[in-house]
Amino acid sequence: MASSSHSQPIAAASQPPRVFPTSGFQVIDPSDKVEEENLPCYIRDEYYPMRMGEVIGEHYQVVAKLGYGTTSTVWLGRDLRDGKYWTLKVHINTMQYNQERVVYHHLASVTNTDDHPGRQNVRELHGSFTLTTQHGDHEVFVLTPLAMSLMTLQEMQPKRVFQKVLVTSALDQVLVGLDYLHTAEVVHTDLHADNLLISIKDDSILAKVEEGEILAPAARKQDDDRFIYVSRYILGGAGALTICDFGQARIGSEHTGPAMPLPYRAPEVILKMDWGSPVDLWTVGLLAWSLLEPEALFDVYAADSPELNDAHHLAAMTALLGPPPPEFLKRSEETSKYWSEDGTWKGPVPVPTDVSLESLGTVLTGEDKELFLDLLSGLLCWLPEERLIAAQAYSHSWLRGVSEE
Template identity: 65%
Template sequence: MFARRLVRSPQLPLHTPGLIPRCAKVTRSISGSSFLQPREFPSSGFEVIDPSQRVEEEKLPFYRSDDYYPMRIGEIIQDRYQVVAKLGYGTGSTVWLSRDLKGRKYWALKVHTRTSQRNCELNVYRHLGGIDSEHPGQENVRRLHDSFTLKGPDGEHDVFVMTPLGMSLRTLQDMQENNAFQQDLVTTALDQVLLGLGYLHESDVIHTDLHSDNLLIAITDDSILSTVEESEVHKPSARKKTDDRIIYVSQYMLGGVGPLTVCDLGQARIGGEHRGNAMPMQYRAPEVMLNMPWGNAVDLWAVGLLAWDLLQGESLFGVYSRESTEKNDAHHLAAMTALLGPPPPEFLRKSEETSRYWDNNGQWRGPVPLPPERKLETLVSRVEGEDKDMFLNFIRRLLVWYPEDRPTSMEAFFHPWLRGKSS
């Protein structure tokens, strides 16, 4: 069976930082500036995956092969970026490690699908780039180094040039016992998430897609990037060949002890108030589901659910129906009611759609049964005593029906549970 390879940072670097990577030669252009010579990557010696099996992005819903750029390892982009490994994929892009033959350093290339007619993420990065901010949370939000358009066989693809990052918090969580982190690691992670959100919110940006897959650990030692490249040369990744493209198995980079970085601004919104669908199903705030105006408080709802996920190793809410959004929302709102109690009258008055689920007194009358009442304090199993009380207080501040009652990101940052002191 094929699998995504785990590449660890070596104890001894393969090259001295700042020098030319091993096996690279220098050539000189006509203009006189020096370039690294491209490397040759093997055309054999890798596992060939059965064409009938779905691999990587092929497994995603609504996948269409011609939406994705048919990248090849070893390919040179823009006459300077040589692709040396695949790092990941998503519904709107694939991510590749590249070596800059001109700048002599590594970059991650995020290659968007051709269907991104209007690249919202690029608009957000341009918006952030136009703001002069000294907010400390800038270091906890991924930055865009450069962007360009790549012409493919079926259309054009936006490409982002970014600093490579390490594994996601979700990947690290999957390696933990019981799929849960110790409290001190959770509070450290949330500190950095809230700082990043503080910077975004100050800059009038709402993330809307906050979860552990979109939180990556920064790399402080580039030797792991060289290790990934050498691994692709000496033990090439498994791949699937079709008539017109190759689909590679991505590499995990098990390295990085730098800041936690908020990534993927593809669903982010600029401005204070919005309407319409947003957020992953299980993280969706109630005001979004009920078609109310919503703002950056939706990110704080997501922080509450993220905190629970990281500490408890399981989600408070799930995906109840993938076939019917209406049925899923009904079950989701019923689960919220069982956990949080009925919504307050002022919340019910914010949207006519609330009448489908509650009467004027907040009593449930939705199209699905109300589950048994749940109490947060009985569900907490990973902390005890004063730590448990402060954790519950933190969660209850964030998971409230009325968005205006949630704290700002910086108010949440100074909550006693995160600051290590009793209230």
């Protein structure tokens, strides 16, 4: 196993590390790929070779694996000084620039948002340290543990949709959190249900996760000097919805260049225009729809052909929103590939016919549906400056308690 510069507990620790089982778990065939190994860009030596029960950062004992991604693995750690649990996000050793850290530090430095209610809906960085191995350094974030994502909870629902009362509660919290971020001049750009996590009110849930790892150790495979563990998921949690993952976030009011996951891209991003915080409100509109309706508004139609994918995406927008206004068309030469100067579609794929937001909406009825579509019309606008800002969307009558018919 690679060595760590912070692998031993210090004298200040008041609790001895627990001994974790070295047997009694499912041994996965070495030829099978496990978790992060399935990522297309996975490189073995870039990831820290964590061992269950290892003490890192001088006083955090790793007690469970919580997840993984393209730039990190995520673990549950218990502070041996006071028994408090933390999420430990261990980054790969080839990250030359950690945008998420920059954003966290920026948010911590902004003083005019100290009393903003949306702070509780945005994840904060509580500390960091570095682990050193023969292959390089791994930056570790210390974060408050959170439970499952809104996407995981949605997948547990009948037909993968929520009741209206849960949708409005989720959107309220997202909008308050976004108002805080935008006040601090941070654009998230990657807002979707998998980056919205439910906070934990009772640490006993975390103690049960640790105990589960003792009594029924996670399945794993051995790859030479390391183990690849199967993650445990924290399925409890009843606290605030928390906006997470700032690796793609931007600081400042105006930006250029690619951003946002393909299905969520705002039109100004697709068309290489300048963009800013209104892109987050575009995704709030898509989020509202996806939480309430079983079918997404915009799918990736031609992932192997970016040009055609953009055309399909913009054609679907044209079908649902109508042609873009002349002012919008003048903002980028890219628009001439898809529309004439008067807004007539000329793209390489046809515009879908006989579709509208009203016809696609299947859940709500009557005035409730009308108000919901009115909210969407204020979020899914061609012109970014015409979109509702977060505080305006929060005050919309559909979110403020109109009863269903």
